[in-house]
Amino acid sequence: MADEKHTGPLWRSLLRPVYRAVAGAPGVRHLVAREAARLGARDWTAHLVARFLEGDAGAAYGVTRRDRERLLEAIQETLANVQSGTPFAVHVLLAEALLSVPADAQGDAVECGVWKGASACTLSRVCGMTGRRLKVCDSFEGLPDDGGKLHTGLHTQVYGYYEAGMFAGARAEVEANLRQYGELGACDFIEGYFNESLAQLDGAVVFGFVDVDLESSMQECLRALWPRMVEGAYLYSDDAGDLAVVKVFFDDAWWREQLACDAPGFVGSGCGLPLSPMYSAIGYTRKLTAFRADDWKRVPFLHYPD
Numbered sequence: 359m360a361d362e363k364h365t366g367p368l369w370r371s372l373l374r375p376v377y378r379a380v381a382g383a384p385g386v387r388h389l390v391a392r393e394a395a396r397l398g399a400r401d402w403t404a405h406l407v408a409r410f411l412e413g414d415a416g417a418a419y420g421v422t423r424r425d426r427e428r429l430l431e432a433i434q435e436t437l438a439n440v441q442s443g444t445p446f447a448v449h450v451l452l453a454e455a456l457l458s459v460p461a462d463a464q465g466d467a468v469e470c471g472v473w474k475g476a477s478a479c480t481l482s483r484v485c486g487m488t489g490r491r492l493k494v495c496d497s498f499e500g501l502p503d504d505g506g507k508l509h510t511g512l513h514t515q516v517y518g519y520y521e522a523g524m525f526a527g528a529r530a531e532v533e534a535n536l537r538q539y540g541e542l543g544a545c546d547f548i549e550g551y552f553n554e555s556l557a558q559l560d561g562a563v564v565f566g567f568v569d570v571d572l573e574s575s576m577q578e579c580l581r582a583l584w585p586r587m588v589e590g591a592y593l594y595s596d597d598a599g600d601l602a603v604v605k606v607f608f609d610d611a612w613w614r615e616q617l618a619c620d621a622p623g624f625v626g627s628g629c630g631l632p633l634s635p636m637y638s639a640i641g642y643t644r645k646l647t648a649f650r651a652d653d654w655k656r657v658p659f660l661h662y663p664d
């Protein structure tokens with residue numbers, strides 16, 4: 359009895375060598391790990407969805423729980439039909455963040471890096487619900503050449519290269535997707551490579567989503583967007599896993615020279631915000647030019663001179 363308590367029933371000990379032989383094989387081990395990560399991620403996504411539905415994101419715009427439910431259905435439909443670089447959980451997070459922009463903040467939402475328009479479908483729907491414009495910015499010809507640089511994910515241990523033209527989504531295709539799955543009427547298109555096209559941006563920016571893969575593209579987006587961002591605005595990026603891109607957000611010399619301020623840092627550097635137990639590619643920074651103690655919390659383990 360005591361033995362069985364520690365080792366389990368006999369059938370299990372007989373099967374253990376078989377399990378080790380099968381599950382230990384490199385290909386199978388990879389599949390098992392991937393499936394375990396997928397199952398684990400389901401709970402995390404469920405938590406995110408519950409927070410989104412039960413929270414009050416968008417209430418200041420008159421958005422109801424039923425509206426948020428419909429938005430989730432629309433996101434699912436988009437992802438079932440449009441090739442996307444961003445998963446469901448990221449769409450929910452971005453929708454929640456854009457709905458949480460204070461209703462009295464004046465300005466547009468901007469997406470740089472659109473591909474087939476999947477994330478733009480979600481953001482444009484939220485813009486439609488909140489009366490904002492979405493600036494949809496892309497070459498619509500894919501990535502520019504980045505000189506064959508090596509890209510690595512330190513946390514994911516993934517490596518590879520980008521090629522000019524990767525992630526191309528023709529403007530007509532993006533428009534068709536936005537018409538069918540998003541809200542085309544809430545969008546303004548800014549077409550061309552960022553180093554020239556983003557000069558067309560005008561007005562204030564209350565929310566940014568920059569998903570552009572390359573360090574040089576990120577720098578071009580920041581140069582154009584940051585001065586237009588209102589105080590407190592969030593800028594999300596789905597490039598959190600690539601430290602070459604993330605390091606731009608910590609490069610004080612670059613920020614002082616280009617934008618006359620200190621580097622803001624980036625939340626989620628290297629492994630992303632906790633949208634799954636393993637990894638996500640989404641992170642953010644925030645434009646805060648001054649510290650206002652009223653906006654922050656005090657904690658027992660820090661000292662306050664007053």
Ligand SMILES: C[S@@+](CC[C@H](N)C(=O)[O-])C[C@H]1O[C@@H](n2cnc3c(N)ncnc32)[C@H](O)[C@@H]1O
Binds near residue numbers: 474
């Ligand atoms: C990974 S895809 C975006 C994926 C999209 N956000 C989604 O969720 O499906 C990267 C996009 O960035 C665009 N891009 C990157 N660098 C660019 C640049 N310098 N100028 C214009 N577009 C650029 C590419 O054309 C491509 O559409």
